[in-house]
Amino acid sequence: MKFQLALLKALIAAAVFVHAVPISRDELVENSAKGLRLLQLSEDGLPVWKTEDEVLQLLRSGARFFDVTETYEIQQELDKTSAESKNAGEFSTAATFSPPSHQSQVTPLLSRLSISNMQSYLSSLSGFNNRYYRSQSGADASAWLLDTVQDITRGRSDITASAFTHGWPQSSTIVKIAGSSSSGPVTILGAHMDSINLSNPMNGRAPGSDDDGTGTVNLIETLRVLVSSGFRPSTPLEFHWYSGEEGGLLGSNAIATSYKRAGTQVKAFLQLDMTGYVKPGTPEVVAIMPDFIDQGLNNFLKQLVTTYSRLPVVVNVPCGYACSDHASWFRQGYPTALPFEGIFGEDDPFIHSSGDTTSVNGFSWSHSLEFAKIAVAFAYELTA
Numbered sequence: 455m456k457f458q459l460a461l462l463k464a465l466i467a468a469a470v471f472v473h474a475v476p477i478s479r480d481e482l483v484e485n486s487a488k489g490l491r492l493l494q495l496s497e498d499g500l501p502v503w504k505t506e507d508e509v510l511q512l513l514r515s516g517a518r519f520f521d522v523t524e525t526y527e528i529q530q531e532l533d534k535t536s537a538e539s540k541n542a543g544e545f546s547t548a549a550t551f552s553p554p555s556h557q558s559q560v561t562p563l564l565s566r567l568s569i570s571n572m573q574s575y576l577s578s579l580s581g582f583n584n585r586y587y588r589s590q591s592g593a594d595a596s597a598w599l600l601d602t603v604q605d606i607t608r609g610r611s612d613i614t615a616s617a618f619t620h621g622w623p624q625s626s627t628i629v630k631i632a633g634s635s636s637s638g639p640v641t642i643l644g645a646h647m648d649s650i651n652l653s654n655p656m657n658g659r660a661p662g663s664d665d666d667g668t669g670t671v672n673l674i675e676t677l678r679v680l681v682s683s684g685f686r687p688s689t690p691l692e693f694h695w696y697s698g699e700e701g702g703l704l705g706s707n708a709i710a711t712s713y714k715r716a717g718t719q720v721k722a723f724l725q726l727d728m729t730g731y732v733k734p735g736t737p738e739v740v741a742i743m744p745d746f747i748d749q750g751l752n753n754f755l756k757q758l759v760t761t762y763s764r765l766p767v768v769v770n771v772p773c774g775y776a777c778s779d780h781a782s783w784f785r786q787g788y789p790t791a792l793p794f795e796g797i798f799g800e801d802d803p804f805i806h807s808s809g810d811t812t813s814v815n816g817f818s819w820s821h822s823l824e825f826a827k828i829a830v831a832f833a834y835e836l837t838a
């Protein structure tokens with residue numbers, strides 16, 4: 455995750471290959487075969503073709519976008535069949551959620567969350583040279599993740615843990631816990647499991663400990679606590695670990711698009727992306743995102759933090775377009791929220807490099823633990 459710069463506007467204005475008419479199947483096939491990527495740089499703008507080098511330059515400049523190369527046609531179809539399917543702007547929707555009411559069940563679960571488990575998961579995860587979505591070590595990391603969550607969920611016939619494969623080497627991972635009394639709507643918690651070294655994505659070192667190793671291991675540990683406590687949700691509950699967030703929200707966009715196409719109803723989506731850093735000398739907070747979110751879900755999230763965490767809630771500054779995987783769900787009209795490690799400017803400055811490790815001054819497991827608590831509470835309160 456990285457919030458976008460004003461520079462983006464200039465980049466869009468300078469885009470050359472702008473399309474006034476829908477892109478044909480032939481053009482999609484031809485250009486993808488040449489290695490070009492189709493990027494959506496703003497909600498109103500038209501998608502533009504970029505070479506891999508240009509994509510990298512955009513990432514280095516801090517621009518954020520959806521890589522829609524593999525979802526363009528499905529999205530065109532979705533836009534045709536349902537005029538309001540796509541959430542056009544940053545303006546929030548407002549779903550309704552009842553306040554937290556399961557304190558006596560949730561509170562004991564929170565004390566089962568283990569920092570040393572999270573450390574151990576993160577040590578494996580950050581041990582891969584990088585988790586770039588097109589690299590071999592990125593693919594290996596997704597295989598490790600699948601293995602790990604399969605170990606946790608083994609023996610439960612109401613749970614599936616599977617790879618969601620893509621047209622690139624790294625898979626996303628999806629754990630589905632069936633609802634005992636209903637088949638929908640589904641509650642989803644997400645994090646991205648990929649990482650990037652912006653100077654050398656394919657071969658450079660990118661431990662991605664905070665971005666987004668922390669969110670990734672918060673969710674593994676949340677899953678472990680819920681499963682080991684014997685929790686059986688009444689409505690379906692899912693955990694997603696996305697491939698390719700750093701390359702343009704690729705995994706989450708593919709999955710959110712496929713859920714929309716299947717007509718899947720989503721009650722709520724919570725993204726965890728960077729939960730482990732507190733800038734030395736600044737107050738420790740949970741900073742909730744104000745844009746590309748659902749206001750009703752955000753209010754519920756504030757109540758969760760107040761009820762279950764030791765930290766105060768503050769409203770972050772806007773993150774902007776295509777800022778993290780919640781944007782993929784928001785784009786399909788689903789309610790989203792994102793609690794973040796701190797206010798932008800006080801977040802981890804070492805991300806997207808070989809320096810994103812747990813040994814930086816400011817990294818805090820006790821801070822990250824608060825986000826695992828929020829995740830357990832979110833899952834339990836919305837699906838019990």
Ligand SMILES: *[C@@H]1O[C@H](CO)[C@@H](O)[C@H](O)[C@H]1NC(C)=O
Nearest residue numbers: 651653654658659807808809
């Ligand atoms: C990318 O990886 C290389 C090789 O591991 C490393 O020397 C370099 O510092 C990394 N770049 C960044 C921005 O961290």
Ligand SMILES: [Zn+2]
Nearest residue numbers: 455665666727
């Ligand atoms: Zn991230």
